[in-house]
Amino acid sequence: MERTLHKQEINMTEALMNRINELIGHYPEENRKSALIPVLHEVQDAHQNWLSIELMDKVAEILHIKPVEVYEVATFYTMFNLKPIGKxxxxxxxxxxxxxxxxxxxxxxxxxxxxxxxxxxxxxxxxxxxxxxxxxxxxxxxxxxxxxxxxxxxxxxxxxxxxxxxxxxxxxxxxx
Ligand code: FES
The missing domain is CATH 3.40.30.10 (Glutaredoxin)
Known part of the structure; x- marks a missing residue:
């Protein structure tokens, strides 16, 4: 996947991490990946409604999965934005x-x-x-x-x- 030209400031606040951990906690530890879509929604909402490669990489790290597994989902659904969008x-x-x-x-x-x-x-x-x-x-x-x-x-x-x-x-x- 091509790196975006748009810079995004990544800010994984304590409140955001708490929410992510709560979502992950809904699934067995070995199935952390199942939280991917709700986690992407949370992370996107907290980052001006779009997901940079760097932010998706961060999600992969949190869910203990490969970055490509995040890209596959984020590029498939139109509800995830891969570049800055209008407010x-x-x-x-x-x-x-x-x-x-x-x-x-x-x-x-x-x-x-x-x-x-x-x-x-x-x-x-x-x-x-x-x-x-x-x-x-x-x-x-x-x-x-x-x-x-x-x-x-x-x-x-x-x-x-x-x-x-x-x-x-x-x-x-x-x-x-
Ligand atoms: S056709 Fe189903 S909502 Fe527009």
């Missing part, structure tokens, strides 16, 4: 039910409003737009994930409101 990552579902309910128009609208293309970060580092596969909330289409929460039955007015609230620092991203 507010709009992850629009692009699977059929959301598409049939106009998600692509909403993505275009959002990108235009923010002045970015899909995958780009706004100059202030606040916003990014991304397309993802079905998020299991098809009955609430069109929808997107923002942090740990779903934003459902979206329309242009709701997008405007979300952007305004995010700019005002009123959007909560994590449920803990």
């Amino acid at each position: 507010y990552m709009f992850e629009f579902c692009q699977t059929s039910p959301c598409c049939l309910n106009g998600v692509e128009n909403l993505m275009d609208y959002t990108c235009e409003k923010l002045g970015v293309k899909v995958g780009e970060i706004t100059a202030d580092g606040l916003f990014e737009v991304r397309g993802v596969e079905c998020l299991g909330a098809c009955g609430y289409a069109p929808m997107m994930q923002l942090g740990d929460f779903y934003k459902e039955h979206l329309n242009e007015q709701k997008i405007d409101q979300i952007i305004e609230e995010a700019k005002a620092g009123k959007i909560i991203l994590h449920d803990k």
Whole structure:
């Protein structure tokens, strides 16, 4: 795996290590690896929502596994970010039910409003737009994930409101 050009300050605080050890403790010692996905979530949340190679190597060391075992998982799932991302990552579902309910128009609208293309970060580092596969909330289409929460039955007015609230620092991203 190529080393990223982006530098990341790694800060394994005592609180973070306690949480990691609690997660590892849910599994038999010989199966520490089973804690990999929840540990990656915790570590990512504590590091501006992305995972550098160095940070993944740290996770491997903690779980007593090979770095490649961490890379395999982190590169497979779109919920893990391998480079810095916008603080507010709009992850629009692009699977059929959301598409049939106009998600692509909403993505275009959002990108235009923010002045970015899909995958780009706004100059202030606040916003990014991304397309993802079905998020299991098809009955609430069109929808997107923002942090740990779903934003459902979206329309242009709701997008405007979300952007305004995010700019005002009123959007909560994590449920803990
Ligand atoms: S198709 Fe969008 S949540 Fe399932």
